[in-house]
Amino acid sequence: MTCDHPSRLLALYVIICATTRASYIGQGARDFEKKVSMLLEQEPENPKCFAQGRKDFTCFWADDEERAGSVDQYAFMYTYQNENSSRCPLRELRVPGGKRLFVCHLNQTQMFVQMDIQINWEGRLIHNRSLLIELTFLLDPPANVTVSRTGHQGQLNVTWVPPPLKYMDDSMMYEVSYAAEDSQVGQVQVAWASSMLILRGLLPGTKYKVRVRVKLDGISYSGYWSAWSDPVFVETPPAELDPLIVSLTVIISLILLVLSLMMLLSHRRFLMNKIWPAIPIPDSKFQGLFTVYDGNFQEWLGHTNGSLWLRPTYFYSEECPSPLEVLSELHLCTSLPSPPLPPKASRALSLGRKDDTKTGLEAREPLERGDSTQSDNWLMDRLRALHQHPIPCSQSSLLESQDTYITLSKNNHGEDKHSNDPLEETLPLEVLFTSRKTVLSESHSDLGSGSGHLSSQSSFEYPNHAGTSKGPGYTYMAVADSGVSMDYSPMSRLDDIGRVAIYAHDYKNEIPVHRGPFLQRQHSLHGDC
C-alpha cells in the first residue's frame, strides 16, 4: 500500500511532464509549420533556409511531383568558405496541403562566412544556393504584447518582450500595426531596437487591434519578417473636454455678454424708441394747451392768436407744403367740379382706392364711430350730385400753375391762396356742418375736453384722372368733409363755424388736430407730397 503511492505519484509526474513537453513540442511544431508555410510563399529560391537563433539553421525544399523520390535519394551538401563540404541528414515532413518537404537541420553554424549549398538527387545537382546564415533570420513574433493607456488623449502605450537572442537585441526592428476594430485600413509604425512604442493620434473611445512583428535590421544581421503576434484589443479613453478650451470659451462668452450688455445699456433709449415707440403727443404743437388750460381746447383757442394756424411751416416743418386749390363752388351754383372722391380714411384703404370712387366710398370704414356713416353717405351723395353737374363757376378762380392750392371763397372770388381768414366759409360746408350737427350726438373727446370730438374719417379725394375731368388742368382735390365733424354746443350760429375748428382728416397718432379747412387740405396734400 505504501509502495503504491510513490509509484503512482511518479507515474503521474511522468505523464504530466510528457504532456507538457508534448504541448511544447506541439507548439514548436506549429510555429515551425507556420514559418515553413510563410517561407514557401516568400522565398523564391530553393532550398529555403532560415535561422531561428545563434546556432539554429534549417533548410528545406518541397518535393517535386515529377521526381517523387524518397529521402534517401537526395543529398544535402554544404560548404563553408575555405573549408571542406559536409553532408546534412535529411528528414521528410508532411505539411497540410499535401506537400512533402525535405528538411535539413543544423545545430552548429558558422556565421559571417559564405555557405554554399548543393542538393543532389541521385548524383545530379538539382538545387544550388550560396548564402550567409546571419542574413536569413526568421524569428518568433514578440511575446507578451501589452497595450496600456497613457494619461493623454488618443494615445496608447505598446510594450513587448523581444525575442531572446544574445548579441542581437540592438539589431532588431519592430513593426506595430494598429487598426480600429471596425475599420479595414490599419496603420503601421516602426520601432528600432526598443521594446515599447507610444501610438499617437488615435480616435478617442475606439477599440483598437494592435499587433507586433520583428525583423533584424539588416546592417549586421538580416532576415525575414516574423509572423504577427496575437492581436491585443484595447479601447482608447473617451473624449474629454480640454479644460483649457472650456475655460477659454467661458471667458470669451462672458466678455461678449458684458460687451453686449454695455452696448444695450448705452443705447437703451434708442432701442426702446425703436421697439416701443412713444406715442407722440401734440403737446409741442399746442403751446400751453395741456399745461395751462388742462386740455380745454376752447379756452386755449380763445387765448391764442390765429396766426399760429396760418403758418403751415409751423406745423409741417419737415413736409413740403404745396398749396391746394379747393374749388368750392358749392355755395353758388353747386358747380363743384370735384367728383366725389374716395376718402383717404385710413392707410389700409390706400391701395386701389382711386379706381372706383363708389367702391371706395363704400369701403370706407369708420374708425371711431359707427353712426357717422350716415352722414358720410349723405355727404358723398351730395358730392356726387355736384360732380354730375359740373359748372365751372370758378373758372376765373382757377390758377394756371401746376401747384394745387386751396381757396375758400364765400362769394366766388376765391383767388387767394392760403386764405388767412378762417372765417371765410363755404356755404356747402356750412350746410354740411349744420346737417352734421344734428346728426352727431356723440361726443368724443380726444383733446381732453368734453365737447369736442373728432371723426375718424377723412374724405380726401385725390383724383388721378385729372386729365379726364373737365375741370382745371391741374391736380385738385375736393374735400368732402363727411369724415370730420366737430360738435360744439355753442355751434348754433353760422358765423361761429369759422371759429370752430373744422377739420377733416384722420385723427390718428400721426396727425395733430388743427383748425382751418385749408389746413386740413394742405395736410392731405402733405401726405401726398
Next chain:
Amino acid sequence: MLAGDLSFLFLSVMAGLLALLLIVLEWTLPVLPSPLRPICDLRVLDHFIKEARDAEVAMKACREGCSLSESATVPQTRVDFDVWEKQNSSQQADEVQSGLWLLQQALNLLRTSVTNTALHSHIDTSIRNLLSISGVLRSLNIQEYTPPASAADVEGTWRVSTATELLQVHVNFLRGKVRLLLMDAQACQQDVS
C-alpha cells in the same frame, strides 16, 4: 627703497625657478595618456559597415581595372558562437586586432592594384574606416597590437585572389568579430550596469 627692490627681485627669481622646475618635470616624467572616452555607440561601426558594403557592391559591378595584383592574406571571418564565447576577451581582442592589421595591408595592396578611379574613393574610405576602428578599440582600453614581421606569421588567415573576395571578407569581418568585440567590451558594460 632698496629693500623693496631686493624683495621684488627675489620674488621674480623664485617665480622663474618654479617655472623652470615645472618645465623640467614636464619633460622628464613620462607622459601619461589622457584616458579617452569610450566609444560605445555601435552606430559608428554600423556606419563603417554600410560603407564597406557599398564598396563591395561597387567592386562587384566593376568590369575592368579592378583586380588584385597578387593574392592577399586576410583574416578568417567565421564566428562559431560556441567557440567565440569560450574565448576570453584578450583572445578575442587579439583576433580582432590582427585581423584589422591584415585587412589594412590588403587594402593598401588593393589601392595600388586597382586602376579604376571610381573605386579609389571607396577603397580610401575603407582604409580610413579601419584606422578609425583602431581608434575606437583604443578608446575601449583594448591593448595595442604589435604587428608581426610579415602577414604569414599570423594564425588563422585565408588567402584571397580577387578584389571582390577581399572586400567581402572585409565586410564580413567588420560585421562579425569586430562588432561582437565592441558589443562585449568591458568599458561599455560598466556604463550600462
